[in-house]
Amino acid sequence: MSYCLGIESTADDFGVGILSFDGKILANIISAYTPERGGIHPREAARHHAEVAGEVVGKALQTAGITPQAIRVVAFSQGPGMGPCLRTGATAARALAAYLKIPLVGVNHCVAHIEIGKLIGETKDPLTLYVSGGNTLVSAFEAGRYRVFGETLDIAVGNCLDVFARDAGLHPEEGMPLGAMVEKLANQGQAFISLPYIVKGMDLSFSGLLTAAAQLLQRAKYPIEDLCFSLQETVFSMLTEVTERALAHTEKKEVLLTGGVAANKRLQSMLSQITDEHDARFCVIPKEYALDNGAMIAWTGILAYQHGMTIPIEKSFVKLKWRLDEVYAPWVRD
Amino acid sequence: MLIKKGAEASLFLENWYNRKVIMKQRLPKRYRVPELDGEIRLYRTIHEPQIIHKAKEAGVPTPTIFLVDVAEATIIMEFINGKQVKQVLDSYPSDKRHRLCRLIGGLIGRLHDHGIIHGDLTTSNMILTPAGRVVFVDFGLSEHSTELESRGVDLHLMKRAFQSTHYQYAEESFAKVMEGYADVRGSKAAVNVLKKIKAIEKRGRYVSERKEMDQ
Numbered sequence: 001m002s003y004c005l006g007i008e009s010t011a012d013d014f015g016v017g018i019l020s021f022d023g024k025i026l027a028n029i030i031s032a033y034t035p036e037r038g039g040i041h042p043r044e045a046a047r048h049h050a051e052v053a054g055e056v057v058g059k060a061l062q063t064a065g066i067t068p069q070a071i072r073v074v075a076f077s078q079g080p081g082m083g084p085c086l087r088t089g090a091t092a093a094r095a096l097a098a099y100l101k102i103p104l105v106g107v108n109h110c111v112a113h114i115e116i117g118k119l120i121g122e123t124k125d126p127l128t129l130y131v132s133g134g135n136t137l138v139s140a141f142e143a144g145r146y147r148v149f150g151e152t153l154d155i156a157v158g159n160c161l162d163v164f165a166r167d168a169g170l171h172p173e174e175g176m177p178l179g180a181m182v183e184k185l186a187n188q189g190q191a192f193i194s195l196p197y198i199v200k201g202m203d204l205s206f207s208g209l210l211t212a213a214a215q216l217l218q219r220a221k222y223p224i225e226d227l228c229f230s231l232q233e234t235v236f237s238m239l240t241e242v243t244e245r246a247l248a249h250t251e252k253k254e255v256l257l258t259g260g261v262a263a264n265k266r267l268q269s270m271l272s273q274i275t276d277e278h279d280a281r282f283c284v285i286p287k288e289y290a291l292d293n294g295a296m297i298a299w300t301g302i303l304a305y306q307h308g309m310t311i312p313i314e315k316s317f318v319k320l321k322w323r324l325d326e327v328y329a330p331w332v333r334d
Numbered sequence: 335m336l337i338k339k340g341a342e343a344s345l346f347l348e349n350w351y352n353r354k355v356i357m358k359q360r361l362p363k364r365y366r367v368p369e370l371d372g373e374i375r376l377y378r379t380i381h382e383p384q385i386i387h388k389a390k391e392a393g394v395p396t397p398t399i400f401l402v403d404v405a406e407a408t409i410i411m412e413f414i415n416g417k418q419v420k421q422v423l424d425s426y427p428s429d430k431r432h433r434l435c436r437l438i439g440g441l442i443g444r445l446h447d448h449g450i451i452h453g454d455l456t457t458s459n460m461i462l463t464p465a466g467r468v469v470f471v472d473f474g475l476s477e478h479s480t481e482l483e484s485r486g487v488d489l490h491l492m493k494r495a496f497q498s499t500h501y502q503y504a505e506e507s508f509a510k511v512m513e514g515y516a517d518v519r520g521s522k523a524a525v526n527v528l529k530k531i532k533a534i535e536k537r538g539r540y541v542s543e544r545k546e547m548d549q
Contacts, residue, residue, distance in 0.1 A: 147498045153487070153534070192369040199475065201454045201491040237366045244341035249458075270365035274341075325497075 002072040004305065005060065005096065006298025009089025010081025010109045011134055012040045014049040016060040017295030021072075021302050023119055026064035028288060028295040031056050034172065039162065040133075046084035053092045060294070068100055073310070075301020078106030079319035081134070086318035094313050103310035105301040109292075110135060110324040111146060115303060116296030117256045121283035127252040129243050129271065132259035132292075133158035136204065136239075138246045139324055141332050148325045149246040150202030157235055158261045160206040164231055167214050168224055182228045183264050189229025193222055197234055202242050202249075206235060232266055240270040247278050258285040260292075303331040342378070342474050350410055355400060358382075360407040375407040378474045383409055385450060385476045392448035394441045395469040414469045420457035423500055423507070431503065432510045437468055439514025442489065445470075446527075447519055451477045451484045456495040486530030489515070493531065 001020050008015040015030040033048035035041060061068060076093035079086060097104040114128050127140045127149075136152040155163075158179060165178040172178050196212050198205040213231050216222060247255065255275045261267060268284055275282035289295060304310075307330045337356075338345040346357040360375040362368075383399040390396050401410040419438070423431060438460060445452055452459075453475030461469045477484065492511060496504040516524035 142498075143501060147501075149498055192367050194369075194373060197370070197374065200487055201456065201475065201494070203491065203494075233367050233370055237363075237370055240365050241341055241363075248339070248341050273365040 003064070003066060003070055004073045004075055004105075004298045004302045005057070005071050006075040006077075006107070006112075006294045006296070006301050007057075007089045007093045008077045008109070008112075008292050008294045008297045009049050009085050009092075010077050010079070010292060011085055012045050013292040014052055014056055014089065015292060015294035015297075016056045017293060017298040018060050018064040018066070018071075019295060019298040019302060021306075023299065023302075025295050025299075026066070027060040028293055029056050029060045029063065030291070030293055037171075038166070040082070042082040042084045045082065046088045049085060049088040053088070057092070057096070068096075071096075071100060071102060073103050073105055073301060073305045074100070075105040075107050075297050075304070076316075077109045077112065077297050078316070079109065079322035081109060081318075081320065083318065083320050086320065090316060090318050094316060098313060103305065104313060104316055105304045105309060106311050106316055106319075107297045107300045107304065108322055108324060108327045109297075110137070110139075111327050111329060112296035112300040113258050113290075114139065114146060114256070115300045116289050116293070117258045117283070117285045119299055120285055120289050121256055123254040123256055123281070123283050125252060126254035126256035126283065127243070127247055127250055127280075128256040128258065129239065129262075130259045131157050131239065131257075131261035131267070133162060135259060136206075137324065138202065138243055140246065140250045140252055141329070142250070144332075145329060146324050146327065146332075148323070149249065150204065150242040153200065153203050153205045154207040155210065157204075157206055157239065158259070160210045160235060161231070161261070163210060164213050164217075164228075167217055168227070177260070179261060179264065182232065183266065185225050185228040186232040186266065187229075189223070189225040189227070191222075191226045191229075192233060193226055193230040195230055195234045197238060199238050199241055202245050204238050204242055209234065232264075236264070236267045236270050239267065240274055243271060244274045244278070247274065247280060252280065254281045254283060256283050256285065258290045260290065262290045263287055307331055347413060348410075350400065353400075354413040355410050356397065356413050358409045358411065376404065379404055379407045379409060382473045382476070383411075385473045385478070386411075388448065389445055389450055389470060389473065392444045392450065394444050395467050396473070397469065397471060414461045414463065414471065416461040416463040416469065418458050419460040419462050419468065420499060422462055423457055424502065428503075428506075431507065434462070434468070435507045435510035436514035436517070439511035439516075440518045441468060441470060441514075442492070442511065443515040443518030443523075446485050446488070446515075449478050449480045451479045451488045453477060453488065453491075455488055455492040457499060482526060482530050483534075485527050486534050489527060490531045490534050 006017045012033045018027040031052040033045045074097045136156045138150040272282045337347045343360045386396045397412040459472040
């Protein structure tokens with residue numbers, strides 16, 4: 001059997017996954033960098049990745065129960081993401097490929113989220129809503145590419161929720177990211193406070209909404225539970241409206257929800273209501289594969305490798321702004 | 335008879351006092367909390383006919399509004415006989431396609447000249463009549479603004495619509511739209527808004543033009 005080792009390092013997570021070419025996940029190890037305060041500092045995150053890289057690769061091999069020599073191809077997340085983080089993962093991947101004398105494959109992080117979603121969720125041709133701290137987009141495959149039907153015009157939805165949570169003085173706890181804390185508080189909220197609802201065609205904007213919510217925080221007039229509730233209701237309604245527009249437009253029969261924000265139960269319930277109405281199947285990717293992970297890079301690496309899409313080490317630059325719709329994806333059938 | 339169940343509203347083709355009309359109804363969305371749902375439906379139901387009327391004054395063909403029922407979030411308007419530009423554009427020979435895009439650009443120019451931002455410029459929201467007129471429909475997301483930023487976002491949407499729906503001819507089609515836009519608003523205004531579109535694109539999450547310097 002042939003295996004692919006995939007390295008993910010676009011942001012705060014350093015992940016290594018090992019898959020067999022027939023799509024069996026043998027290992028998926030993640031080491032997350034948690035800043036003491038504030039958001040992700042790219043350089044600090046990269047330092048973390050460099051420190052844990054060897055250990056995580058070793059643990060993945062051990063979990064998979066294979067020797068390094070059994071690996072046929074190394075894949076890494078080539079973009080989009082934070083420069084220092086991407087470069088650290090790329091360096092590890094290049095070193096492995098050079099040492100083992102095996103080919104290297106550069107994988108687009110967003111495509112990887114969709115491909116692992118298709119594998120895990122057993123969907124064939126989904127409309128994907130990918131929502132995380134760094135990305136917010138609605139995509140579906142058409143004419144040889146994953147097209148972006150809608151996306152954020154400024155910040156990502158996860159970023160909006162995180163910044164609001166930090167402004168509100170919330171601190172991430174063990175096993176409870178900021179988004180989950182907002183969700184928990186929102187569940188206790190009762191009164192809806194009107195916030196800017198900004199949908200432009202199929203695109204979204206969250207920055208003005210975040211400012212408005214932050215101003216309400218400062219005024220200290222409303223309970224935090226009501227603010228969390230209103231913020232969630234507003235941003236998720238926006239996401240759901242855009243997803244429904246894209247669903248009506250593309251007439252896809254499956255909707256895939258992935259990314260870190262996919263874990264939110266309220267968002268899940270909103271989306272399942274529209275998929276019901278449009279007779280589409282709704283599929284939420286479990287956390288392990290919805291968050292950034294190495295398995296998705298390995299799997300997409302296999303798909304790309306089987307279509308001869310390897311890159312020589314000297315050309316394996318990272319692409320910080322690599323758009324999803326720029327990716328040639330010959331492994332997907334129209 | 336339901337003819338289109340969009341994400342935002344349902345369109346029914348009805349007979350209304352012996353007239354073929356479109357009944358546009360914004361049904362409650364179960365996924366939204368009632369407060370937000372009511373706010374959105376009320377706002378769009380009142381706002382849309384007002385802007386449709388203003389667009390007509392600006393010389394942009396739009397359906398005539400017959401009745402606005404605020405309580406039911408329903409608008410009754412003229413049925414436009416024709417085909418969506420989306421359906422015909424790709425099958426047209428290039429000169430015909432260019433003419434159509436230029437015409438569309440001119441109409442967008444008129445909207446912008448009169449402080450109207452359509453808010454959802456896609457080729458499905460433009461109906462080509464047998465007489466060759468292009469009628470703009472669906473002003474549900476439109477707004478009043480004379481800001482360059484809003485105009486840029488509006489046209490950026492149009493560009494994106496070409497890229498996702500008419501990818502084969504996206505670039506030339508959009509270029510023709512901008513020519514039509516310049517015909518109406520002058521080349522200086524067109525250049526300014528193009529610059530703005532570039533700025534908006536660069537602001538976006540991932541922009542290829544910025545890639546080189548990132549490496």
